[in-house]
Amino acid sequence: MTIDYTQQMKNMTPSVTSKLVTSLILVIDKLRNALPHNCVLCDKQSHHYRAHLCLVCRDDLPYPRDLCLGCAVTMIHKQRYCGQCQKTPPPYKLVTSAGYTTPLKQLISSLKYKENQLIAHELARHLAKRVRQLIDDNLLEPPQYLVAVPLHRKRLQTRGYNQALLIATALSQLLEIPLLDCVARVRNTITQTELDANERQTNLQGAFKLTQTIAPCSIALVDDVYTTGTTMHELARTLNKKKNLTIQMWSVVRTNID
Numbered sequence: 001m002t003i004d005y006t007q008q009m010k011n012m013t014p015s016v017t018s019k020l021v022t023s024l025i026l027v028i029d030k031l032r033n034a035l036p037h038n039c040v041l042c043d044k045q046s047h048h049y050r051a052h053l054c055l056v057c058r059d060d061l062p063y064p065r066d067l068c069l070g071c072a073v074t075m076i077h078k079q080r081y082c083g084q085c086q087k088t089p090p091p092y093k094l095v096t097s098a099g100y101t102t103p104l105k106q107l108i109s110s111l112k113y114k115e116n117q118l119i120a121h122e123l124a125r126h127l128a129k130r131v132r133q134l135i136d137d138n139l140l141e142p143p144q145y146l147v148a149v150p151l152h153r154k155r156l157q158t159r160g161y162n163q164a165l166l167i168a169t170a171l172s173q174l175l176e177i178p179l180l181d182c183v184a185r186v187r188n189t190i191t192q193t194e195l196d197a198n199e200r201q202t203n204l205q206g207a208f209k210l211t212q213t214i215a216p217c218s219i220a221l222v223d224d225v226y227t228t229g230t231t232m233h234e235l236a237r238t239l240n241k242k243k244n245l246t247i248q249m250w251s252v253v254r255t256n257i258d
């Protein structure tokens with residue numbers, strides 16, 4: 001006699017099915033936790049498989065209390081902008097967790113060049129801490145959507161993933177803000193590292209293209225590292241040609257600040 005499990009499942013009450021699923025998830029969780037998970041920074045064993053840093057290393061990540069929302073310099077008082085940015089207000093708010101220093105530098109390098117994709121969640125968690133702080137302090141309006149800075153498909157083929165999208169996806173889960181897939185990188189630009197500000201701008205011109213029309217809304221662009229901001233500004237320019245969007249720039253770290 002063959003047993004029709006499908007029919008049996010259909011005959012089960014939803015509560016029994018959901019209890020079974022919950023129990024199964026708990027068992028899987030326990031099994032995964034039983035496997036060794038070492039902290040990527042100090043190599044000590046972590047107690048939860050979703051934690052890629054131990055609690056000590058996570059708490060030790062650099063996190064200056066107050067950063068300017070224009071240029072990300074450290075400020076003594078809780079306010080939106082530093083003196084310089086108050087004089088010349090920037091077009092977009094810049095949200096970062098810290099400067100480009102160790103061990104954040106190490107984590108970003110591990111995410112980008114050592115295929116350690118799970119690090120994206122730790123970096124997103126660190127940036128989410130800043131976003132939540134700014135929202136709680138009434139210094140920032142939560143955006144309606146997150147947009148990851150896209151990679152050109154050739155770069156995507158080489159790396160296998162877009163680190164900005166991994167961070168944005170984790171942020172989307174942590175902050176419950178949906179991701180918007182609306183733009184592509186259509187030019188495979190050369191790396192910006194060796195270029196000066198003018199060359200960076202020329203290099204990025206026409207790099208992005210909208211893949212769908214966007215209704216007026218507020219958006220946060222998400223990236224791992226903000227250096228001169230040329231990439232994010234070119235992306236913002238492409239997205240906001242109709243001038244009907246409110247755009248913020250979110251990056252895990254900002255280079256060239258203390």
Ligand SMILES: [Zn+2]
Pocket residue numbers: 039040041042043044053054055056057058
């Ligand atoms: Zn650790």
Ligand SMILES: [Zn+2]
Pocket residue numbers: 068069070071072073081082083084085086
């Ligand atoms: Zn400033």
